[in-house]
Amino acid sequence: MTTNGISKALKLQFGLINHENRYLTAETFGFKVNASSSYMKKKQLWTLEQDEQDGQVVLLRSHLGRYLAADKDGRVSCTAEEPDSDCRFLIAVQLNGRWALQSEPHRRYFGGSEDFLSCFAQAIGEAELWAVHLALHPQANLLSVARKRYARLSAAGAEISVDSNIPWGVDSLVTLVYTDGKYCMKTRDNRFLSKGGELLKEYEPQTGFTLEIRSGKLAFKDTEGKYLAPTGPTGTLKSGRCTKPGKDELFDLEESHPQVVFQAANKRYVSIRQGVNIAANQDMETDMETFQMEINKETRKCMLKTNEGNYWTLDSLGGIQSTATEIEPNATFHVDWLGRAVALKASNGKYVSTKGNGQLAATGDTLGDGELFQLRLINRPILVLRGEFGFVCHHRSSNTLNVNRTTYDIFSLCFSDGAYHIKSGDGKFWYVSSSGLVCSDGDEPEDFTLELQDHGRLAIRGKNGLYLRGDPSGALKCDADTVYDTSLWEY
Template sequence: MSTNGISMALKLQFGLINSENRYLTAEAFGFKVNASGTSMKKKQIWTLEQDQDSQVVFLRSHLGRYLASDKDGKVSCEEEVPNTDCRFMIVMQPDGRWALQSVPYLRYFGGSAEYLSCFAQTIGESELWAMHLALHPQANLLSVGRKRYAHLSIADNELSMDSNIPWGVDSLITLVYMDGKYSLKTCDNRILSNDGKLVMENGPNTSFTLELKSGKLAFKDCGGKYLSPTGPTGALKSGRCSRAGKDELFELEESHPQVVFQAANKRYVSIRQGVSISANQDDETDMETFQMEIDKETKKCMFRTSGGNYWTLVTHGGILSSATEVEENTMFDIEWLGRRVALRANNGKYVCTKKNGQLAAVSDSLGDQINPLMCSTGEDEQFVLKLINRPILVLRGENGFVCHHKKSNTLDASRSVYDIFSLLFSDGAYHIKSESYSFWYVSGSGLVCTDGDKPEDFFFEFVEYGRVGIKGQNGKYLRGDQGGTLMCDGCRVDASSLWEH
């Protein structure tokens, strides 16, 4: 659980890679397991559950069944509720790999291809597994010891662990996976070195082995030392410790979208004047930044301030930032209008900007209908919504991550590795740029291509918890087709056209 109530600790999901570079796989047919997967897709993803009172762990497959071993070393993955045979211990190795030991029988789990067992009395190469995180790699990083969050400190040119809350673009951390190790990338595309410096190029000093300690993460550098916060600002760098204690442990917390709103009067919505919410500012600070939290069941949206309060509907349609808990009046429907959005409060009225800048839910309609992909001005019920904490973008769909195709200018949408793209805001739309500095565009056949010499508009719709629909200029949504190619031909937002971001 979060220490600040703004985010939730992420459940650890991962793939396990054996010594033959194959992933542990849970088959749907017969609940069988093997080590034959060549990449990490749905069948290769496992969720870690830990006994709160011990170091015992359980491994749950994508089917909701638990890995188990009997007294003869036979491995299965059928149990819907974990029993004694599902209890394992993680025995960490110096290189960061895991050995999984059956708790009741003290044997080690390993093997290759179809021949898996849990009968080895000692740990050999075939009993070692490398962990490849499957969660979305963009998150907030919490120091367990200091109970503070990482943020990019431009003034000190460091990654500082001294934020009480993970607020704004500076708090976004991207984990970059390469050859079994991880790097920490800041929002400005620099990479943390083990000496605390931020550099542009990856190398041995920026690559860390990810270790699991009591459900928390530790980052071990190439010299066997661990990252930890140091000094008054909590500058993140490798310390002297070759063992991970509390100061060397971290949690990853989900990074909700954080946005600013610009009203029809061209001014930003703010709480700078107190609990009242008014469009009366010309710059973007924490007071103009709001965290979007989407309810999983109703799909309605809550807007949280940097102080932890929510927008709420009050008497006579007023909107204040005075709610401390989620309830019906803190929930808003968002209507996506291309370059603009409209908000409808719990009273059924649209939120509009009054002449004095204050927001109030008093409008019955949006006025004249507009072309959803064209700019509209002068509409008091319409706002420009700007996402501010995703300057770099990683997308994961139902079949995997979005990544450059190896042999063409298109994109794969079913990869276990990901590419990082730049996201540029443009008057309610977004331009997506590749590392080669060329832009995404949609071809006449609906293919998403990456070699454009000029930017093309895409429209982001945050319609579900943790997921976004992305619409092209053709009015269609990005989706991964059956062959894994990224297309812009989806007619609606569904599982194939929703993206973790």
């Protein structure tokens, strides 16, 4: 389902964490369930489905496509390919944000630890409480269901306004931060949204919200039991008066595609300011010089979308125009990643070149200065990375980085002449040690280059020419000579 004609709402998957800080796990062998894992990986992912007839009833589907069930004796299983009455649960959200799952037909509560799970408790105790940990990447665009408008940091920077027709530019990036079973909402400049709508530099209890899922949509409840909603003509995002979420209090999360600017060899920015023709003829960056990269999962070719909703396309004479309104072969481009520069190859097999007047045309057979562009990613000033084994965060007792954590650290991304510097929260920089380990306590910045190689994932290359990869031991290393699964990062 497309939302507002822009993108698809993200499928809501999550982990359920019990009172011993262990994740509910669906094992491949025998479809058994337990709560033994300290990490959220594939086996710990659950999808919530709501009953079409009774919106209060939910179904929990494992990564294997089987449904969690509890019989009248409290025995728990996860073998059903199609849901029956034993698969029906009710969610009782507690004040601390945790869920109690009650069997709808048998009225008993689900809980336990390790291999000893059951659904037989008559009352909610500590063992029957589950924290909800969203599995999607925490950086996204936030869409109001009622207003059909996107949230963004206001021009004055004083509030989050829900008033944007399209999620364009860096101000539309929202980062969700999971803390103590609740979610905080961060703007692109690392400030927290409070329940009163103010933006605070530091975390406070009033910036934490309980996450609720209603008919596949999200609602955010504050510490007083009231819900976030857009208010007033600019859609100021703050807690309203409602203690029960209606349409005004519901939101979708949508994928935040990379948005970039291109600078040609003439040092001018590529733009649509002059009309349908794409030309490198501007000295300033605005929305008209910003393009959204939408990368095809199968071909890894990209489409470049303008803020007017059209795509770059190759015309019959080899020129590049912004006239395509849908996916078509002439609107796809192959990107050559060349360190600090990129080259674009059009569907005619020619490289996109910059003419003397700045016009772009796919006429280049070989690479020269006219075929090179500097690409800058603009809508990730703060960066959260997730790889094959988990999120990237600081090692607890050294200057290295872990790649297998269920929680994440937020890093700053600073552009520098075609490369990037990655900075930790304490102001120290990433660098590659002589042993190939990536460290995070550098006093001086070190260059890394980014390659947006796959849908929603990028590769990072160090100054040694090798790629960062996640090691099964949990370390972040810079020693991969090619891009493969462990050297691609959700961002």
